[in-house]
Amino acid sequence: MYVMTLHRSSIGKKIIMAVTGLIWVGFVLLHMYGNLKVFLGPEYFNAYAEGLRTLGAPIFGHTHLLYVARLVLTVALVLHVWSAYSLTQQAHHARPSNYIVRQKVQANRASLSMRWGGVVILIFLIYHLMHLTWGLPVAPGVFVQADAYHNLVNGFHFIPATILYLLGVIALSFHLYHGVFSAFQTLGLNNQNTETSIKGAALALSLVISIGFAVVPLSVVAGIVR
């Protein structure tokens, strides 16, 4: 099982980061698609939310597959953050003192903001779970356990939550733009012929995901979804 030795090298850590990142990209994409069902009305949306719990039935019991997915996502997240932290430490050791004058040549905002952007996304994620999944009292209004539609509309009427959500989405889109390209590069799936297309696809994906997410709270605030 030499694959278990991956975590020892810097490239191994990057590979772990890439794979776990791609798992989350898949999740985020599905999540966004699910969110858009809000435009089809409460029954449809709540049925979708309930459907997640009965996923894989009758082979899987109620919420079993959902917990498997949650477990995979949690493990992926932990590994993603761990490798990011570990590589950041390594990078800081490699460059303890910086230049007095520094000019970037071709680095873009997305690529330079991976680390603190990741931290923003993590903070947002925790708040988001507390807010809309666990129903912890982080926002005004009543959290109704089986009414996801209500929770969503109610939640986004709290403007600070909406702003934080939008900030999270922007951070996510930057993170994805560089992250998706980076994952392909790290997994060795990029070469001189594919670079432009991978970068283009990463841009498209990050735009689709960010717009897809942002449109829901904006519609709530604008009163389109009520």
Next chain:
Amino acid sequence: MATETSPAVTVTQMPTFTEATLDPGVPPGPIEEKWEKHKFNMKLVNPANKRKFTILVLGTGLAGASAAASLGELGYNVKSFCFQDSPRRAHSIAAQGGINAAKNYRNDGDSVFRLFYDTIKGGDYRAREANVYRLAQISTNIIDQCVAQGVPFAREYGGLLDTRSFGGAQVSRTFYARGQTGQQLLLGAYQALSRQIAAKTVEMHPRTEMLDLVVIDGRARGVVIRDLITGKIETYVGDAVVMATGGYSNVYYLSTNAKGCNASAIWRAYKKGAYLANPCFTQIHPTCIPVAGESQSKLTLMSESLRNDGRIWVPRKADDKRNPNDIPEGERNYYLEERYPAFGNLVPRDVASRAAKAVVDSGYGVGELKNGVYLDFSTAIKRLGEHVIKDRYGNLFDMYANITGEDPYKVPMRIYPALHYTMGGLWVDYNLMSSIPGLFVLGEANFSDHGANRLGASALMQGLSDGYFVLPYTMGNYLAQATLGKVTTDDPAFKEAQYTVDDQVKRFLAIKGTRTVDSFHRELGKLMWDDCGMGRTAESLQHALTKIPQLRAEFWANVNVPGGGNDLNQELEKAGRVADFFELAELICLDALHRNESCGGHFREEFQTPDGEALRDDENYAYVAAWQYAGAGVSPILNKEPLKFDYVKLSQRSYK
């Protein structure tokens, strides 16, 4: 009698030298069989005993790195030294054009004999036949070895190796890796060396400079090294010493050599008794970027391969200030094509250089300082398309554009000859051993193989041949036979050498004069270029021989070496090198003065044919002049190795 009618051709009054004859130890038999038979006759060292022998290798260029790697592979205990921060930076890396090999992949009539013939002829019949033949034989193994190492030579679409033609040859036998052949070959050797360093057969000492050779009981047994970072003077004992420290073009200050290239190793070996052969055989490369101004620190070569597709010309009208593209065809003088219809722009380097000097001296020079000739690619671009030219020479064109600020795809390049390579060097026998037993000399540092003029793409071949395929055999032969006593660094010879080196460092630091090392070096270089450059006369050489000692005296009285001796001090390094250049410069001039003939890179203006070609004197000068140090202020002893030509008929070189 000529002296009476024309004083210009006064034959030199030379100091008379003690003369001796020198035997190169060439094995008997037909030339094709010499090396094979010799390899069999040489003694071998038992594999188990090899690691008991320590070999000190100085320099990590093609010759040094390939030798250290190959000796390490055989199991010897090798210590390798270079002054650069990494063995990969040795100046072989800058060789551009290619490497010759008699593979005859082109089916164009090449053969070992033809490469041998071309090299002897190109060298103007001043090289040792047996060595050159061996070089031609080994040339094919080199390509095999390098390809196996992963050298990315240029290839054809079919996947097989591509070749191109080069100056002085009518066959296409030059293998190349874009314009970076030297780099790729050196990296191959460096990687082989790295493998041995990892295997602990080679111990690498970068950023060290060899400052003296230690000779005990008549044999080379060690070296004195200065650690360039700590300034520590250290000593190393070995059973043999290999010098692959390159050439001495930097005597001329402006040359295509790297700034660090120096002659200290060979010069200090000379002073310890190794003979220095043919120092006046210096090569001027025809295609370099002309000097742009006073502050110029080095010259940049544009590979000779450019002459494959570039056409060399000057305006027919002297002092023509027009844009070269506005000068119509009829007003251009393609002087090489006109004068040498058979070889055209591909005449050997010495011929091309002298022709350029001739047109510039007569006022046809181009560029702001009127110090160049055009190398024009417009015909080739029209014929082949810009992309082909880009593919072949892209990096050279970029380099040119970068240095001059002109676009060579649109405006012809300006080129002018510059000091590039030195055929002379420490004298070695057939086994590449110097006159000091146990001191082997490889690559440009030795004098062998190229005679009075080296053909393009032959330096890489020689360096690798010496290092990969000759020394590993001859070294074993030496070690198997020599009875070497146990020596330690406590030996008085080591102590004395260490003291001398240390003392010199202290002397430099104590002078505290007013002139920088570079200013002296620049002045020496100008003097050498003017008096002992592309054209030399007895008069100019005598002028140099009076001036050099004066300048040297001023150097020792007035040089300013700042800083101390116990850390990285680049001025101190330079001072040591320039001090040696001063002494070597004198020997170069002396050798040039004594050789009353013109041959190859040594062009004595008094000795030329009516149409300005080099005029050899085979009767009196068909020998290698190997100079032996006889003490400070004393004329050196001249050892003559007679050159016999049994396979190539001596003739006036003609490239018409």
Next chain:
Amino acid sequence: MKLHLKVWRQKSGNRQGHLVDYELDNVSPDESFLEMMDLLNEKLIEKGEEPVAFDHDCREGICGSCGMVINGIAHGPKAAVTTCQLHMRNFKDGDTVVVEPWRASPFPIIKDLVVDRSAFDRIIQAGGYISVSTGSAPDANTLPVGKEQSDLAMDAAQCIACGACVAACPNGSAMLFTAAKAAHLGLLPQGQPERNRRAVLMINQQDAEGFGGCTNIGECEAVCPKSISMDFIARLNRDVLVGTIAGAGRVEA
């Protein structure tokens, strides 16, 4: 032209360094950056000061010795050239020019602008070669290599190990250097038998030397004097992935 120079001076590795201001007059646009530094040094020596130490050798952009961070960019403002090939016509009269050494902990400063890059040599020693001893090679044309493949290998092989990639990388990563060697050898049929093992061994050494990891930002290829593409890094990653899973490079450990 006249320049205001701010040059990093540091007596030795264990001393503090700082920028020192120098005014330099009569700089010609035809000079190279290093010739400008020569001029500065001549002036310093004449004034009885110690000249600025900097590594340099061939001065034609191929040995890889020179390297300075000029106004915050490794090898200065012009793309695809080394410091020795940067000419002063890229600067204007009156410019302020800040000159710093490569900064990365695997490249400790020796003096002024001179750094120790021997970590690169050790990465090559770890596996950056094809194991072929002298004399054992078959005829050069035995194995054909497609022109495209060979050209691509040559693109990677051009690396001069100057270290600009490390100097420019915010992570202090040597990935472009290591990837260039891995790709050069890995693209050729001669390099196949050791391909994955080589990649793993070189990366292990790179990590051990203290270089950072790659975050695919691309500053390395932007400052690379030989324009080596970071696509080669993808190849290296793949070789390391395959090699690690297969346990390559562990046989002798």
